Amino acid sequence: MDILNNLFTNIYNAINAFLNGLLGGAGLRPDAASAIVAAIMGLIVGTVVLLFGVGVVLTLIWLERKVAARVQDRVGPNRVGPFGMLQPVADTIKMFIKEDIVPTNADGLVHLLAPVIALAPAVLAFVVVPFGQGMQPADLNIVVLWVVSVSSIGTVGLFMAGYGSNNKFALLGGMRAVAQAISYEIPQVLTIVPIILLAGSMSLVQIVQKQSTLWYVFVLPVGLIGFVVYYISALAEVNRTPFDQPEGESEIVAGHHTEYSGMKFGLFYLAEYFNFFIVCTIATTLFLGGWQGPFLPSWLWFLIKTYALILLGMWIRMTLPRFRVDQLMKFAWQVLVPISLINIVLTGILLMFFKVG
Amino acid sequence: MLDRYGIVAIFALLAVIFPAIPLLLSLVIRPKKPNQSKKATYECGLEFEDFPEEAQNVWVQFRVQYYLFALIFVVFDIEVVYLYPWAVAYNTLGPFALVEMIVFLGILILALAYAWRNGLLEWT
Numbered sequence: 001m002d003i004l005n006n007l008f009t010n011i012y013n014a015i016n017a018f019l020n021g022l023l024g025g026a027g028l029r030p031d032a033a034s035a036i037v038a039a040i041m042g043l044i045v046g047t048v049v050l051l052f053g054v055g056v057v058l059t060l061i062w063l064e065r066k067v068a069a070r071v072q073d074r075v076g077p078n079r080v081g082p083f084g085m086l087q088p089v090a091d092t093i094k095m096f097i098k099e100d101i102v103p104t105n106a107d108g109l110v111h112l113l114a115p116v117i118a119l120a121p122a123v124l125a126f127v128v129v130p131f132g133q134g135m136q137p138a139d140l141n142i143v144v145l146w147v148v149s150v151s152s153i154g155t156v157g158l159f160m161a162g163y164g165s166n167n168k169f170a171l172l173g174g175m176r177a178v179a180q181a182i183s184y185e186i187p188q189v190l191t192i193v194p195i196i197l198l199a200g201s202m203s204l205v206q207i208v209q210k211q212s213t214l215w216y217v218f219v220l221p222v223g224l225i226g227f228v229v230y231y232i233s234a235l236a237e238v239n240r241t242p243f244d245q246p247e248g249e250s251e252i253v254a255g256h257h258t259e260y261s262g263m264k265f266g267l268f269y270l271a272e273y274f275n276f277f278i279v280c281t282i283a284t285t286l287f288l289g290g291w292q293g294p295f296l297p298s299w300l301w302f303l304i305k306t307y308a309l310i311l312l313g314m315w316i317r318m319t320l321p322r323f324r325v326d327q328l329m330k331f332a333w334q335v336l337v338p339i340s341l342i343n344i345v346l347t348g349i350l351l352m353f354f355k356v357g
Numbered sequence: 358m359l360d361r362y363g364i365v366a367i368f369a370l371l372a373v374i375f376p377a378i379p380l381l382l383s384l385v386i387r388p389k390k391p392n393q394s395k396k397a398t399y400e401c402g403l404e405f406e407d408f409p410e411e412a413q414n415v416w417v418q419f420r421v422q423y424y425l426f427a428l429i430f431v432v433f434d435i436e437v438v439y440l441y442p443w444a445v446a447y448n449t450l451g452p453f454a455l456v457e458m459i460v461f462l463g464i465l466i467l468a469l470a471y472a473w474r475n476g477l478l479e480w481t
Contacts, residue, residue, distance in 0.1 A: 042367035050375055096383045104396045105415075116376040123372035127365050138364040145441060167398050168415045179423050182430040189437045196444035258399050263383035267376050326480030329426065333478040337433070337469065341462055344440070348455045351447065 004297045009134045016041055045137050049126050057273040061088040064314055071318040095266035103166065103259050110164030115260070115267035118157030122274035124150045129281045130204050132291045132299030143204045144196065147282055148189050151237065154275060155181040158239075158246060158256045161268070165259035173255025176325060177239065177246035183329055184236035184243075187336035191229045194222050194347035195286045204282075208290035215289040222347045227287040229340050234279035235313060236332070238272065242320040245328060280309040425477050429469075436465055 003010075019040055023033040062077070062085055069076025077084030102111055128143045130136035140146055155178055162174020195216055199207040216223045236243035247255030257268050284290060284305040293301035323331065398415065400408075443450075443458055472478060 038363060039367065042364045043371075045364070046368050046371045050371060096379070097387055098383075099388050099390065100383070101391070101395050103398050105398050112380075116373070116380075119376045120372035123375055124365075124368055127368045137368070138361045140361060140365070166415055168417055169399070171415060171417060175419055175423055179426055183426060186430060186433045186437075189434075190440075193437070193440050193444050196441065197447050200445060200448045202441065202445055253399065253401065262387060263379050266379065329422075329480050330478065333426075333429070333469075334473065338466070341466055341469075345459055345462060348447065348458060352452060352455060 005133065007297070008132065008299065012041070012045070015044065042137075049137060050123065053123075053126060053274060053277070054270075056277050057270055058088040058092075060273050060277065060310065061091065063310070064317075067311065067314045068318055071315075092266070095263055095269075098262040100262040100264060101259075105166040106259060107164040107166065110160050111259070112264070114157050114161035114164055115264045115271070116157070117160060118154050119267050119271040119274065121150045121153040121157075122271050122278060125275075125278045128204060129278065130208055130285060130290055130302075131281075132297070132302055135291075135299060136205060139203055139205045141201075141203050144192055144202045144286075147278075148185070148192070151275065151278070152181060152185055154271065157271070161256040161260065165256075167259050169252040169254070170256050170258045172252050173246045173248075173258070176248075176252075177256055180236060180239070180243065180245060180328060183332035184233040184336070187229050187332060187340045188233040188237060190337065190340035191226045191233070191343065192286065193340075193344050194226050197344070197347045197351060198223075204285050204290070208285055208292060211289040212292055215287065215292070217287040222343055222350060223287065225339065225343050227283070229336055229343070230287065231283055231309070231312075233332070233336060234283060235316065236328070238275040238279055240276060240313060241317040242322050243328060244322060245325050248322055250322075276310070276313065277306070280306045280313070283309055422480055429472060429477065432468070433465070436461075 016037065019037045020033070023036060024030075028036070065087065066076045066084070068074075077087040080086040080090045102108055125147055127137050128140060128146055130139075158177040158181075159174040162170040162172070162177070165171070195207065196202055198216055198219060199210045201207060201210075217227045218224075239246050245251075245255075247257065249255075252258075257265055260268060281302075284302065288305045288309075290305075291298035291302040293304075296304075439461070440458075443454065447454055
């Protein structure tokens, strides 16, 4: 069991030791050698995490289409590979070989940079996700603030897409994306405050360790309220149905990516699923005990919980129709923000009388 | 501490490289056959070129509500910056911290209620 549990940390240590031996023999100054080793290890970790992320996105696309098909009593993709599992790969190849169309009226530079800026923050948010025991790329002590601030940069990318395309639908989509992101960011960040109160720390690793006896979602009533508010606003933050007004295809064609095709569109697609995965990992870490769990290896527990949340998100997507834009804003400011403010006060009062964890 | 942020810096580098790779790769293998109607601005079932001059200007006016929500957002976002340190240090601060924060939140809830009553939170 320990072998499986420490599999990835052992691989990491082995490569680290190997590189240290290699560079130690090369006659470099010791501090220079260790700096080079740290840089190479960082690059390896980053590449592995990103490849893992791409793999996750491929499974998510397949899963989303399969779940959608089952809910709607269809079969779904079943031609490419076993159970259609290679369908996302085929989609990717198609995106690679599609022509890139930039409208004459569009602002070329903004049009090109928008998908890059939409995707880059999603990559940055991966830095702090604790995938398992001792398996976080970097344990900053301001992690929660990092995740929140980095994830809101992606909205700039969406607005650039709307602004640079020189298209009414795209501009409307971009403005809706900004309005929605700023409205739902408030309940999202406010509902993390009770968790920090309970844990007394902003480091995700310490938050997970504090949950070894009791997951914060079971700290009634504040944990459950916090979890529900966080999950709803996270779904809105990543523009998933029922909160997909920025690309509401029945109203504004495809919203911010109306004028996008080929790989640029593919990057938006990738960013969307990256963000969805990240908010689910953060929800797992903050509320569901992260990698804590009996018997199975810690990273497997983490994946199981994350995928459970992802499936919940897909279920919600298939079940609920899209909100109207006025209902959306009302819901954020008149329901979620007051609830999360009251939740903070409630947690503070509870902590005066009870000790948690 | 420094090498933790070193990893963040490496990820920042990767964040730029990672989107660039598929864009460059597809630049090599994708076809390039532009024509006039492909490069026209998209419009539902109409020819964009047929529009009168003033309708071709697509930078529409935005609703004032977007601006109002942005203003409220700034207020609450700054509030959160104050709340996070308070939350981290709460266990060591004692009851007075709770009273202080209830006063602080109370003022903000009052502000939200004021905005609500004046119809700033309505999308009309």
